[in-house]
Amino acid sequence: MTDHSVATVCAVIVSYHPEPAALSALVDALAAQVGAVVLVDNASSGDWQMRLGEAISGRGGAVLCQPCNRGLAGAQNIGIDWARAHGYRHVLLLDQDSMPGDGMVAALLAALQTLSASSRVAAVGPRFHDTREERHAPFVRLGFPLNRKLWCQSAGQTIACDFLISSGALMPIAVLDRVGPMDEGLFIDNVDLEWGFRARAQGYTLHGVCAATMHHCLGDARQALPLGLGQIVVHGPARLYYMMRNRIRLYRLSHTPRVWIAQDLPRVLVKLLLFGVLIGPRRRNLRCMFHGLWDGVRGRQGEAPAWLRETARSG
Template sequence: MTPPESAATRTLPSASGRSAIAAADICAVIVTYAPEPDLLTQVLDSVQPQVGHVVVFDNGSPGMDVAAGLSGREAVSVVASVSNVGLAAALNRAIERARALGFGHVLLMDQDSVLDAGMVATLAQALATLSQQGPVAAVGPQFVDARSGRPAPFVRMGFPLNDKDYGGPGQTVSCDFLITSGSLIPLTMLDRVGGMDEALFIDNIDMDWCFRAKAAGLALYGVCDAQMHHRIGEQLRASRVKRDGVVVHKPFRLYYIMRNRVLLYPRASTPRVWVAQDLPRLVLKLIGNGLFIAPRWIRLRFMCRGLWDGVRGRSGPMPTP
């Protein structure tokens, strides 16, 4: 049964008579770092038929020649970095390449996101339709966790808890946040909002961009009929508290997760309601990782270091220990 509609969740009208965004005007952007070759092949096989071109930015993968591995693919450009410049900078450089190639829209993707058939066309039609009602910064798919098989909700911020909306067939959901992977963004909106914040390096980059887009009066929508399979974090552990499980990150990622949220707190574009509800989440993450997930001391040390650097306003790549 289709869930009831609300002001934030609604069914799109028929596409008849509405201008569409051609696949030929969409360039997919994929950032890689030590990708699994077989999985990257699946990702490219899923996206190439749906877009006009693919730009792969390899972020200094150690011991791998990603460009050589993709040399036989048509309509794929590889930008190879000699070092890891961070996710934000990699996305910005790849978007610049898409712009130079003459594309008007970019589809941002992670190296482990496998698209369902027709996902991009569904996003493009939704973007064209929704843009007639007001400026739309981005639309994104509903992703299914590749490990648990559970769909992820779209989020609207609230206090003390967020409103999580799973939507239903044929519906779009007005939301406050879209993950990077799967987001379809017009380059004109990147001009208005700005690019990804390279000072953050990795983690919370998509959150910061969405905050800036919303602060600029632009809308974000999740499109329920557009779907992909995706992974968040390195592991997903079962939990009695969280239905969808607990995402487990590597210790070095915890440094950025902790530091960057602190860096976002004072920014004018960051909603105060998010800060209010994120502070308790920060404490819970600190306790949960420091007490219950091995190696506890290492995880705690990385998190505390990130918090300290965040308080000091330190950004960029994590300093070498």
């Protein structure tokens, strides 16, 4: 295999109680674009793993079923380790609710090879489209008080950015060896943000590739705000816990840009207002968010406490 071939790419999908038909469609879409697919499942129920495992292993990949929920970061690291052990030079990270466009991986790999000739590239990512939005999402450069949103103007563009969502990100194994694995202490939220900040602090660059496209769903749902103020991505109470806890952890890391911290602090108050006053379940949301902030101050890592997960589910 040469570094220019998509056969050097192993797709790492993380699943958690997925819709089996959608996950199977994702695997089928990836099969022709990468050298292998490895699915890391976080203790989901059902018998779909065996059926899908046969299809994946027949194409040279694997389904790695975990006995407990290892979180997004832990599962990604397990998949990355599998890819490294089997000789792959690149990994493509994907969530279960993503779908690559035609030729996405080839476009990402071509851009990575071109950009690497003149800079140290940590990762490249596609422009993604949430079907509930009217247009593709922009790439982002950090700024104060507001970030700069950079939109693709042509398919030939690559856009230097300050972070990429993990789903759709293509990374060389050699870079992961130097930057380090995903932070398993974060468990789920801000994993991609932290790794990108760490890579940037080590002198690497991140780039969006306009020729590569992907469909991806952000959040659990969308909800309209009062007074015609638009829509907001809605997350469940447990997810709000991780969002609050993990941002406190990022504040303490030396490689987190100070400008990001400065602009994120007001977002804490905004989220408390939105999900504690305007968007239900308000009481559960507030309880989980405040416990997230407190656990962040205390330095708690890993999975949320069992009582909180049960509270988030049952109220």
